[in-house]
Amino acid sequence: MSNEHPTPNTPNESTQNSNKVSPFLTSPLPEGTPQGQQTSLNQASQDTPITEQVPHYNLPRGAGKTGNVGDTTHFGFKTVRTEDKAQKVAEVFHSVASKYDIMNDLMSFGIHRLWKRFAINMSGVRRGQHVLDIAGGTGDLAKVFSREVGPQGHVVLSDINESMLNVGRSRLLDAGCTNVDFVLANAETLEPFADNSFDLLTISFGLRNVTDKDAALESMYRVLKPGGRLLILEFSKPVFEPFSKLYDLYSFTALPIMGKLVANDSESYKYLAESIRMHPDQRTLKGMMEKAGFQNCDYHNLTGGIVAVHRGFKL
Ligand code: SAM
Numbered sequence: 001m002s003n004e005h006p007t008p009n010t011p012n013e014s015t016q017n018s019n020k021v022s023p024f025l026t027s028p029l030p031e032g033t034p035q036g037q038q039t040s041l042n043q044a045s046q047d048t049p050i051t052e053q054v055p056h057y058n059l060p061r062g063a064g065k066t067g068n069v070g071d072t073t074h075f076g077f078k079t080v081r082t083e084d085k086a087q088k089v090a091e092v093f094h095s096v097a098s099k100y101d102i103m104n105d106l107m108s109f110g111i112h113r114l115w116k117r118f119a120i121n122m123s124g125v126r127r128g129q130h131v132l133d134i135a136g137g138t139g140d141l142a143k144v145f146s147r148e149v150g151p152q153g154h155v156v157l158s159d160i161n162e163s164m165l166n167v168g169r170s171r172l173l174d175a176g177c178t179n180v181d182f183v184l185a186n187a188e189t190l191e192p193f194a195d196n197s198f199d200l201l202t203i204s205f206g207l208r209n210v211t212d213k214d215a216a217l218e219s220m221y222r223v224l225k226p227g228g229r230l231l232i233l234e235f236s237k238p239v240f241e242p243f244s245k246l247y248d249l250y251s252f253t254a255l256p257i258m259g260k261l262v263a264n265d266s267e268s269y270k271y272l273a274e275s276i277r278m279h280p281d282q283r284t285l286k287g288m289m290e291k292a293g294f295q296n297c298d299y300h301n302l303t304g305g306i307v308a309v310h311r312g313f314k315l
Pocket residue numbers: 089093134135136137138139140158159160161164185186187188203204205206207209210211
């Protein structure tokens with residue numbers, strides 16, 4: 001783990017990098033990855049009509065607030081209608097929910113536990129605080145926060161996906177976490193939550209799945225108390241180019257195979273690898289946090305930038 005703050009790419013450098021073909025990819029990354037220059041994606045979608053069938057899952061109220069995104073967006077490397085993305089993400093997490101924890105350990109060789117521990121250490125969580133873990137899934141962070149805030153404190157584990165939330169609920173109840181509530185909520189609106197209600201917000205490996213990330217950041221700012229902090233733990237952009245090639249090899253070949261063998265679902269793990277490449281890089285995400293109103297934003301690269309923890313405050 002390191003605390004380096006790399007010199008980020010200029011926009012031009014980003015574009016050049018995204019056009020390079022890794023020897024481990026069957027085709028070039030779509031233009032704009034991993035910094036998401038929307039123009040070229042939108043252009044691609046104008047050329048190719050989107051006809052794909054999408055699944056229909058019940059999503060919580062407020063799902064579909066995607067006003068900062070155009071008519072089309074990305075789902076992994078595919079261009080999809082913006083209104084369809086949440087359904088496609090829901091399909092992924094319904095499919096993997098029961099095998100999610102074991103897959104996390106296998107895919108990361110257990111290192112995701114260290115990344116999460118690092119984020120928890122940066123959270124400065126204290127007894128009696130109110131914590132919201134957004135896109136909290138099976139509850140790794142919420143479980144620790146439940147202990148840290150103690151009986152006077154309160155933790156909300158929220159997720160858009162019932163299957164993930166159900167796994168989290170039974171895990172945390174089995175662990176005796178009595179100060180945790182489980183709430184179905186879309187990160188884009190955080191509709192169930194009042195303004196200025198949490199001391200600490202976390203979103204761990206969730207933001208890259210959200211269609212309208214700007215809307216999500218604005219909602220996070222709204223529900224955070226003045227003086228509170230937001231922590232975003234997410235895959236990011238490796239800082240060392242030769243390492244990126246190895247990482248590509250691993251993620252585009254090994255992950256779908258593991259997904260097939262363990263969860264009988266290679267497509268969802270292909271989406272995982274692709275969605276990571278489409279996520280904003282470290283500096284872009286920091287800028288998005290600042291645009292949403294967060295102050296004193298910074299980030300820490302972990303494992304050479306494979307993952308980064310971003311932190312921002314509402315002052
Ligand atoms: N936070 C957990 C962790 O670190 O292990 C789970 C992360 S899992 C990779 C991503 C989670 O994001 C899934 O549980 C998924 O349902 C949730 N998610 C995706 N889109 C969301 C949205 N718009 N609002 C809230 N949760 C969302």
